[in-house]
Amino acid sequence: MFNPLQEGYIENPWPHLAELRSSDPVHHLFTGQWGLFRHDDIFALLRDPSLSVDDAKANLDEMARTAMFDEHASDLEPNRSILNIDPPDHTRLRRLVSKAFTPRTVEQLRPLIQRLVDEALDAMGADGQADLVTGLAFPLPFDVISEMLGMPDSDKAQIRDWSAAIVKTIDPVITEDEVIAAADASRNMNRLIADVIEWKRANPADDLLTALIDAEDDGDRMSAGELRDQVSLLFIAGHETTVNLIGTGIYELLRHPDQLTRLVADPSLMTNAVEELLRYVAPVQITRRIATSDLEIRGRQIPKGSFVLCSLASANRDPEFWGLDGETLDLGRANASQHVSFGSGVHYCLGASLAKLEAEVAIASFVDRFAGATIVGDPEWNGRINLRGLEKLVLDLS
Secondary structure (H helix, E strand, C coil), rough: CCCCCCCCCCCHHHHHHHHHHHHCCEEEEECCCCCCHHHHHHHHCCCCCCEEEEHHHCCCCCCHHHHHHHHHHCCCCCCCCCCCCCHHHHHHHHHHHHHHHHHHHHHHHHHHHHHHHHHHHHHHHHHHHEEHHHHHHHHHHHHHHHHHHCCCCCCCCHHHHHHHHHHHHCCCCCHHHHHHHHHHHHHHHHHHHHHHHHHHHHCCCCCHHHHHHHCCECCCCCCCCHHHHHHHHHHHHHHHHHHHHHHHHHHHHHHHHHHHHHHHHHHHHHHHHHHHHHHHCCCCCCEEEECCCCCCEECCECCCCCCEEEEHHHHCCCCHHHHHCCCCCCCCCCCCCCCCCCCCHHHHCCHHHHHHHHHHHHHHHHHHHCCCCCCCCCCCCCCCCCCEEEEEEECCCC
């Protein structure tokens, strides 16, 4: 039985995922949802345009999980970000937002990212001993997306707490206390974003938020609610997942000194190393679809309206696809970029190129300066099933 609540799962989910992948790859979860654990099944499902991401299309049994949300968040409008809507609305909104994430636009951020990384590493090095997460992994993507959006200065720690509470809702299992915290955080985040949008309308600038306010395609503009939800998604997703990639990625390099030595000796491996770390750590462990008709996968019958959870983390290590060394970190892996860490199909992650650029600059600069870093004590994990990552990792940089 898939049980992400079992002791030790967050610290090391891989043996449990391997067991399910081998014994029951199309799995009926104790929550009533279905889970897929094989690469080929997941890749095919994510690329199936007939499936949905709109919770309203789930059947009543599957929607039972939302009863707590109805009780504690009934005043909140359904989120209409591109993460939660289907074509044609998804296509329309993604087209308006994606103009800010072209490869050329993202590459122009490299000098900013390098400056922020250098400043962070200077401060960490001066202390001699520093927490990788608060020193580099969190502030870098947060500051980059804030700069892109043109967000005014705000309480970084408070927003991090709100963001952490909100993203807990995408875990397959959630407590009532976590629902209450997420609802309260969503109200606060919505107010913050609405205030920022109002301020930006009065103070337009050369930034992404102004561009989104002005965005129009063939006479099509976003409604106020759509604009708020896209900005909120970009703000939250723009840093939450990359924190895990940078933090856990560096952690795994330090745990695999042979690969770290290989990277130091051959910096040209860096681009492929980021792809392999994306595969190996899977910053987003699970994504979901809703069956819009009855499905049959490997002989199992999945009824229409069912939530189907796709274990990206499991797919990324499936020996049927990756070979017998799928559980091994190999920075030179020839097909590393075929991971599914950014999903696939129409919902492929909009910010993939930005996340890879941030990780490339951050990890390359860290390795160049602190290849001899050592881990102090035990790492602290963030306790999330889906956006699994480090909460704290103290390093000796002297």
